[in-house]
Amino acid sequence: MFTGLIEATGSVERLERTATGIKVVVASSLAEGLTLGESIAVNGVCLTVVARDERTMTADISPETARVTTLDELSVGAPVNLERSLQVGARLGGHFVLGHVDGIATVAAIVQEGESYRVTVEYPPALRPYLVPKGSITVDGVSLTVAALSEDRFDVQIIPFTWMHTTFAGYRPGTTVNLECDILGKYAVGAMQARAAAVPSTPDASQSKPGSQDA
Numbered sequence: 001m002f003t004g005l006i007e008a009t010g011s012v013e014r015l016e017r018t019a020t021g022i023k024v025v026v027a028s029s030l031a032e033g034l035t036l037g038e039s040i041a042v043n044g045v046c047l048t049v050v051a052r053d054e055r056t057m058t059a060d061i062s063p064e065t066a067r068v069t070t071l072d073e074l075s076v077g078a079p080v081n082l083e084r085s086l087q088v089g090a091r092l093g094g095h096f097v098l099g100h101v102d103g104i105a106t107v108a109a110i111v112q113e114g115e116s117y118r119v120t121v122e123y124p125p126a127l128r129p130y131l132v133p134k135g136s137i138t139v140d141g142v143s144l145t146v147a148a149l150s151e152d153r154f155d156v157q158i159i160p161f162t163w164m165h166t167t168f169a170g171y172r173p174g175t176t177v178n179l180e181c182d183i184l185g186k187y188a189v190g191a192m193q194a195r196a197a198a199v200p201s202t203p204d205a206s207q208s209k210p211g212s213q214d215a
Contacts, residue, residue, distance in 0.1 A: 001086045002041045004094035004136075004143020006166050010042075012078045013056055022061040023050075024074060028082055031057045039099070041083040043167070044141030044178040045069050046099025069101045070140075070176045079167045081141040094143030095136040096183050103127050105139075107175040108153060117158045118147070119171070123179060125152065129189050130181035138180040142166050 010028030026042065034040065034052050041047075045065060051058035066072035074080070086092070109120040121139065123131070131137065133149050139156065148155040158168050171177075 002046070002083050002097040002099055002141070003086055003092055004083070004097045004138050004141060006081045006083055006142055006162075008082050009165070009167060010057075010080050010082050012074050012076055012080060015074060015076060020060075021063050022066055022071070022074075023058060024061055024071070025056050025058045026080060026082070027056045030082055030084065031055055034084070039085045041081070041085075041097070041099045041141045043070060043080050044097070044099060044138050044180055045071055045101055068104070069178050070104055073176065079170060081166050083141055095138075097138050097141070097143060097180060098183055099141075100180060101178045102130070102181050102186075103179050105177050105179045107171050107173055107177060109173055110171065113157075115160045117163055117168070118155055119158055119168070120153055120155050121177065121179075122153050127179065127181055130185045132185065135185060136182040138178075140167060140177045142168070 008028055008030050010026040010030070012024060013027045014025040016023040024042075031052050032054050034049050034057050036049055036052065038049050039046050040049055040057070040059070042059065047059035047061065049057050050060055061071050103124040103126065105121045105123040107119060108122045111118045128151065131146060131149055131154060133146055135146050137144055137146050137154065137156065142162065144156040146154050147157050163169050
């Protein structure tokens with residue numbers, strides 16, 4: 001479980017592609033404080049720390065994770081957003097984030113507004129039921145608020161601090177990003193869909209009622 005508040009950015013130091021996936025080594029100031037086996041969100045994807053030293057951490061990316069996230073596009077030197085898992089009793093400053101990516105989206109436009117930036121993201125149609133204006137969305141692990149919403153795009157506003165302390169400053173139109181919708185919204189939609197599927201269909205009013213007969 002995460003909050004979407006990025007603790008640090010890291011830099012991909014090494015990538016090793018194997019028959020079982022990708023082994024990624026990331027240099028970061030967080031590395032020294034990590035423990036083997038703990039979870040860490042890398043660009044919004046929950047991974048497991050399998051090795052570490054004073055300056056780097058290593059994680060395995062499974063073939064499935066590579067297929068459904070942007071981690072398959074990583075290259076040596078690429079910056080990544082990092083967040084350690086939420087501790088019990090800690091303040092929840094963002095929203096509940098699982099690190100389970102719902103889809104890959106594309107940055108469509110970036111417009112500077114004063115000192116902030118409005119970023120327009122083109123998202124997969126399948127995610128439309130889980131997005132609402134002023135609702136929460138996670139973009140590459142960053143907890144953000146949907147500022148505007150259409151059938152295939154949404155806008156988020158990036159304040160200067162977030163712009164400078166995450167990977168957003170390096171985004172350009174065409175950049176692909178990981179999206180995770182609000183888990184509370186996904187449960188609500190799932191419950192409504194299950195309820196709708198369980199409700200029996202209403203009989204056709206044109207059909208004769210039980211016990212009636214033609215005149």
